[in-house]
Amino acid sequence: MRFKQLLKLVLINVSQNKVRSFLTTLGVIVGTATVFLVVAIGKGGEAQVSEQFSKLNVGSIMVMPAQRGKVVDPLTKKDAQLFTESDNIAHAFPVLRGNGDINYADFSLNGGFIAIPPEFQQSNNLTIQQGRALEDEDEKKKNKCAVLGAELANTLTDGNPSEIVGQSITINRRKFEVVGIYNRVGDTGSPFSYDDAAFIAYSVGEKYLLGTRANPTIMVEATGLETVQAAIDDITYILNETHRMGGAEQFRILDAGSRLAAAQESARTMSLLLLAVAVVVLIVSGIGIMNVMFVTVKERTGEIGILKAIGAKKREILGQFLAEAVVISLAGGVLGAVLGFLAVPLLKYLELPAVPSVGGIVLGLTFSVITGVFFGFYPAWKAAELSPIDALRYE
């Protein structure tokens, strides 16, 4: 019998038992929807990670104390200068960070400040929206002036940032003149938000805000992606030389590439976990299919006898019942994909990033077909192996 006619026969049988076919395939519906959503969530997570990292130069390396809190042997401005002597390193900036009360007019908030060498601004895309940037003069003369991140300026002025330029704010009760506002930079992938911070010259931060507690992070830029590893080696070497007591061991050296890899890895782990759930659902639903197919074969034993009497061969009986299982599970797969699609907005509402994709549909349908073939095979094989006379005499 040709495939088209076999399929017709199968569809007649499946469609005349719609309720049973539907109930049989419920598990496949859920399983396929899960597979589809797993892929969507995986893709969503990936998209989120790469968006976070897209603004971050893959050549960037952060050097920071390995332990939080009190540090015996902190990094220094001098270390950063030594780093820049390496051929593999383009820039190295010491950066100080702190938290404190930031005050403007009657408004006060607890916010972050970042002390940077002025050159930091160019290599980190901090551009001016209003006023001026931090300048070498400010660093040299330790001018108590600040440039605000766009979001901070907005918050302090209650949505009217232009008024603040030229005014004074206080950070931890020390007075600073606001000389400019940066453009919004968004998520930079760095652990702190530039848009919410107040920026001051490095020397100013050292002198007025942190004093002896100054414990900088050094942000390094390798000359290129391929020199990242060499740069890390150089940094390690230098730290071992200059911090003889604890050596490079006491610092953490993080490069963007491996941070990206770690983030992607955890997104992938999440996907795999969900995929495992989906596979379990499909296995359970497959066992359901197998059960129903056994019942079907039993019920239709007489029919199988008739088919054999009029000349159906084993493989044709096998094909017919296998195709029934696959049609049922594939129908479940299609319904599952639709269900998955409908669930995507729901996930968005739950703030889970989910990106539906053709790949997810294909994978879901593939799984549903595999389920049908795998679990439909044994009952179909049993049907095919029935002896014609036993099948015919079965009551």
Added chain:
Amino acid sequence: MGENRLPVVDARDIVKVYQSGSEQLKVLDHVSIQVRRKDFIAILGPSGSGKSTLMHILGCLDLPTSGEYYLDGLDVLRLKENQLAEIRNKKLGFVFQKFNLLPRLTAIQNVVLPLLYRGIDEKEAMKLAEEKLSLLGLGERLNHKPNELSGGEQQRVAIARAIVGNPEVILADEPTGNLDSKSTKDVIGVFQELNKQGNTIVMITHDVEVARQANKIFYIRDGKIYDDGGLP
């Protein structure tokens, strides 16, 4: 004539023993039967005498415990299951007491099925199926399901299915067993007409009146077979 009169069914010393528990039940005891082309034979016997068992063996649906069986010159007992399926499809046509139509298929879908298993193109197969159904007076019932047909109509659909592939032999197991007297007459008439057109028919029955409509009667009793003259 000559070649035509070679037996198309040639079964010799067929023994069938059923093992039920420790007991052996010899249902067929050295049964030999020859059927020639264009014969219309009745096998008559009481219930439980082994008629169906014989027909299943002649129909290549079951194997004897011992004996020899040649169908259209083929040594059936040496064939594999797939080859037997092919023989059932091409050389045999079955009619059963309970009609044995597929309940979810329409009349024409039932009739066309053997041709589809033979690999004949669907369009052509449908044409042939319709022809046979019309021949049996069911031209108006092509798309009815079995449960929408009377017993006599269902049996005529089954006969159409049996003859659609031009088999060498039509095997009918109590074809009138589930029919009223009018439908019985109908069906017997159909068989006589088919036989007149050259079809070879083996009909099993426990009804003497029905058996008399055939050209030749074999009697079966306690697993032994006797021909016209030889009933003890």
